[in-house]
Amino acid sequence: MDTPRSQPPNGDAALLSLRQVQMRFVQPVDLAGRIANLFGAGLKTQTVHAVSEVDLDVAAGEVIGIVGESGCGKSTLGRMAAGIMRPTDGAIHYRGRNVAGLPPAQRREYELGVQMIFQDPYASLNPRMRVADIIGEAPVAHGLVARRQRTEYVAETMRQVGLDASYAQRYPHQFSGGQRQRIGIARALALKPSVIVCDEAVAALDVSIQAQVLNLFERLRADLNLTYLFISHNLAVVSHISDRVAIMYLGRIVELASAQDVFARANHPYTQALLKELPTLATGRRQYQPIRGELPSPLAPPSGCAFHPRCPHAMPRCKTERPLLRRIAPGHISACHLNDAP
Amino acid sequence: MDTVIEREPAAGADTVLEVHGLKTYFHTRAGVVKAVDGVDLRLSRGEILGLVGESGSGKSITGFSLMGLLDEPGRIVDGEVRFAGEDLRQASPERWRALRGADIAMIFQDPMMTLNPVLRVDTQMIETVLAHHPVGRAEARRRALQTLTMVGIPAPEERLRAYPHQLSGGMRQRVAIAIALLNKPRLIVADEPTTALDVTIQGQILYEMQNLCRDTGTALIWITHDLAVVAGLADRVAVMYAGRVVETGATADVIGRPLHPYTHGLIASIPTPQTRGHALAQIPGMTPSLLNLPQGCAFRNRCPRATQACTVAPEPVEHRPAHWVRCWHAGEP
Numbered sequence: 057m058d059t060p061r062s063q064p065p066n067g068d069a070a071l072l073s074l075r076q077v078q079m080r081f082v083q084p085v086d087l088a089g090r091i092a093n094l095f096g097a098g099l100k101t102q103t104v105h106a107v108s109e110v111d112l113d114v115a116a117g118e119v120i121g122i123v124g125e126s127g128c129g130k131s132t133l134g135r136m137a138a139g140i141m142r143p144t145d146g147a148i149h150y151r152g153r154n155v156a157g158l159p160p161a162q163r164r165e166y167e168l169g170v171q172m173i174f175q176d177p178y179a180s181l182n183p184r185m186r187v188a189d190i191i192g193e194a195p196v197a198h199g200l201v202a203r204r205q206r207t208e209y210v211a212e213t214m215r216q217v218g219l220d221a222s223y224a225q226r227y228p229h230q231f232s233g234g235q236r237q238r239i240g241i242a243r244a245l246a247l248k249p250s251v252i253v254c255d256e257a258v259a260a261l262d263v264s265i266q267a268q269v270l271n272l273f274e275r276l277r278a279d280l281n282l283t284y285l286f287i288s289h290n291l292a293v294v295s296h297i298s299d300r301v302a303i304m305y306l307g308r309i310v311e312l313a314s315a316q317d318v319f320a321r322a323n324h325p326y327t328q329a330l331l332k333e334l335p336t337l338a339t340g341r342r343q344y345q346p347i348r349g350e351l352p353s354p355l356a357p358p359s360g361c362a363f364h365p366r367c368p369h370a371m372p373r374c375k376t377e378r379p380l381l382r383r384i385a386p387g388h389i390s391a392c393h394l395n396d397a398p
Numbered sequence: 399m400d401t402v403i404e405r406e407p408a409a410g411a412d413t414v415l416e417v418h419g420l421k422t423y424f425h426t427r428a429g430v431v432k433a434v435d436g437v438d439l440r441l442s443r444g445e446i447l448g449l450v451g452e453s454g455s456g457k458s459i460t461g462f463s464l465m466g467l468l469d470e471p472g473r474i475v476d477g478e479v480r481f482a483g484e485d486l487r488q489a490s491p492e493r494w495r496a497l498r499g500a501d502i503a504m505i506f507q508d509p510m511m512t513l514n515p516v517l518r519v520d521t522q523m524i525e526t527v528l529a530h531h532p533v534g535r536a537e538a539r540r541r542a543l544q545t546l547t548m549v550g551i552p553a554p555e556e557r558l559r560a561y562p563h564q565l566s567g568g569m570r571q572r573v574a575i576a577i578a579l580l581n582k583p584r585l586i587v588a589d590e591p592t593t594a595l596d597v598t599i600q601g602q603i604l605y606e607m608q609n610l611c612r613d614t615g616t617a618l619i620w621i622t623h624d625l626a627v628v629a630g631l632a633d634r635v636a637v638m639y640a641g642r643v644v645e646t647g648a649t650a651d652v653i654g655r656p657l658h659p660y661t662h663g664l665i666a667s668i669p670t671p672q673t674r675g676h677a678l679a680q681i682p683g684m685t686p687s688l689l690n691l692p693q694g695c696a697f698r699n700r701c702p703r704a705t706q707a708c709t710v711a712p713e714p715v716e717h718r719p720a721h722w723v724r725c726w727h728a729g730e731p
Contacts, residue, residue: 125596125598125599126567232684232685233453235684262453262623262685263625264664264680265452265684266667266669267666267667267668267679267681268680270669270678271677271678271680274677289596290597292626292668292669292671293669295669295670295671295674296669296670296671296673296674297669297674315671315674316671330597330598332601333597333598333600333601334597335626335627335629336630336670337625337626337665337668338630349552350566350569350598350599351596
C-alpha cells in the first residue's frame with residue numbers, strides 16, 4: 057500500500073514507530089441476543105474501529121501532539137503505544153524492533169521504557185498507598201533500584217517534579233490536583249523511561265496549575281532527553297508543547313505536520329474547523345461559526361471520508377471514496393480530496 | 399456598552415440582579431471558611447457576565463448563593479441580593495420554589511448528574527413547564543419542542559422521547575440548557591457548562607447562548623475558570639480570587655488591559671501557539687486554603703508586586719471608568 061509514512065524530520069532514527077496499527081473492539085451477540093435472534097431480532101456482532109491504519113514515527117527527543125474530539129481513538133492509540141493494549145492488527149516498533157516478537161527481557165525494556173501519565177489525578181493514584189509506595193514500588197520490583205536505596209530514590213524523584221520530599225509518607229488525598237498530577241509524573245519518571253505517553257495530562261487542572269505542569273514537562277524533557285506523546289483535545293496546549301501535531305478523526309490520522317504548519321497552513325477542513333473553535337483571548341463579541349453536528353458513532357462510520365457529513369467543502373466523491381494520507385509539503389501530510397483538485 | 403448606566407447607583411428598570419457585599423461563610427469544625435467574602439455584582443437585561451476564577455475561588459458558591467442552593471453548613475451571613483428589585487435574602491422557601499426554574503435558572507457542569515436518568519426528556523421538560531404555568535400537557539410539550547429546536551437540537555421530536563443516557567454529552571448539555579430556558583427566565587446562572595465538552599461542541603453552545611441572550615433579553619452569569627471562553631462571549635468580566643472579586647470591568651478592558659497582578663498571571667499562563675518554545679509565565683504557589691488566608695490581600699504571597707502595604711486589605715478602586723480593581727499596585731503589566 058502506498059501510504060506515505062510520517063517520517064520524523066531528522067530521518068530514520070525513530071524511537072517508537074507504529075505501522076498500520078488497528079484496534080477493533082468486538083462485542084459478540086450475547087446469549088439473550090442469540091435467543092432474541094431466534095425470534096427474528098436480527099442482532100449482529102458489533103465492531104468498533106477505535107483506531108484504523110495509523111502510521112506514526114516518533115523520533116528520540118521529539119514531542120508529538122495527538123489532537124481530536126472525544127471518541128476519535130486518541131487515548132486508544134496512546135495505550136497501544138504504551139503497551140497497555142495490544143493492537144488487533146499492525147505492528148509497533150521500539151528502537152527498531154517489533155515489540156510483538158520480543159524475548160521477555162527486551163519486552164520488559166520496552167514496557168519500562170514507555171510510561172504513561174493519565175488524565176485524572178484523582179482516579180489514577182491508589183488512594184490506599186502512600187506516595188513513597190506509589191513512586192517507589194515499581195523501580196524496586198523491576199530491580200532498577202536496590203530496596204535500601206528506595207527512600208533516597210523516591211525523595212530525589214519527588215524533588216525532580218517539584219514536590220517536597222518530606223511528604224513521601226502522605227496519601228494522595230492529602231494533595232491538591234496539581235500536586236497529584238506531579239505524583240503521577242514522578243511515578244512514570246521513576247522507571248527512567250525514554251518515552252512518556254501523556255493522556256490529557258493537564259486537562260483536569262486550573263490554568264495557573266496547568267502552566268506550572270506544562271513548564272515541568274518542558275524542563276524534564278530538556279533535563280532527561282525525554283520523548284512525549286502528548287494526547288489532548290486542546291489544540292492550544294498541544295501547540296505550545298509539541299514539535300509535530302497529528303489530528304485524528306474517527307480512528308484515523310487526517311493531518312500531520314509540524315506545530316507551526318498546523319497553525320499557519322492547516323490543510324484538512326477538520327483541522328481548520330478545530331482552529332476556528334479554539335477559544336482565544338481576542339475580545340469583542342465573537343461570531344462563533346461552529347462545526348455542525350457531532351462526531352459520528354464509530355459503530356457506523358460514514359462512508360467515504362468520515363468527515364464529509366460535517367465538512368463545508370464536501371463533494372460527491374467524498375461520500376464514496378476515502379481519501380488517503382498524501383504528502384502535500386515536506387513533513388506535512390493530509391487526507392483530503394480537495395488536494396487532488398487541479 | 400454604555401458606562402454611565404454602569405455607575406448609576408439606583409436600580410434602573412433594566413437591572414436584573416444587584417448584589418452588594420455578599421458574604422457566604424461555611425462554619426466548619428476546622429474554622430470559618432469565607433468562601434464568598436464581599437462580592438458585588440450587577441447585571442442588566444440581556445447582559446452576559448463572565449465570572450472567572452480557579453478552583454476554590456468561590457465562583458461556584460457565589461452562583462449557588464444567588465440561586466438559594468447553599469448546603470449546610472454554608473450560609474449567607476451578610477450582604478444584599480436583589481433580583482428585579484426583590485430582596486432574595488428575605489425570600490421564603492415557597493417563594494424560592496416559585497422563582498427557581500421560572501425567573502432564575504441554573505445550568506450545571508455535568509448534565510449527566512442534573513438530568514434524571516430514569517425519566518424521558520419530555521417528562522422532565524413538561525414537568526418544568528407545569529410546575530410554573532397553568533397550561534395543559536399538550537401546550538407544555540409544544541413549548542418543550544420549541545425550546546429544544548431553539549438550542550439547536552436536530553430531530554427534537556425524537557430527542558423528546560429519549561432518555562438522557564441515549565444522548566451524547568453535548569446533546570445532554572443542550573437539553574439542560576433548554577430546560578433552563580423553558581420558562582423564559584430573566585437570569586441564568588451557568589456553572590462551567592462547557593468544561594466537560596469538546597472544543598467543537600463548546601463552540602456550538604457558546605454560539606447558541608450568545609444568540610439566545612441577544613434574542614430573549616435573558617441576563618447570563620457564565621462561571622468558568624477559562625478566561626479564553628468568556629473573552630468572546632461576555633460583555634463584562636469579574637475575576638475572583640479567594641472569595642473576592644479582584645478585578646471587574648468590560649471584557650475588552652479586563653482582558654486587553656488588565657490591572658490586577660492576578661489577572662496578569664492568569665492571562666500569561668494560557669498556552670498559545672505563540673508561547674511555543676518558551677516557558678509559560680506561571681503564578682508561583684497555589685490557591686491558598688480559605689481557612690487560613692494571609693492577612694490583608696489574599697494574593698500577596700504569590701504576587702510579584704507585593705509590598706508592606708499589602709498587609710492591609712485593599713478596597714476596590716475605579717481605576718478607569720467602570721473598571722474596578724482591588725489592589726494597591728494596580729497597573730498594566
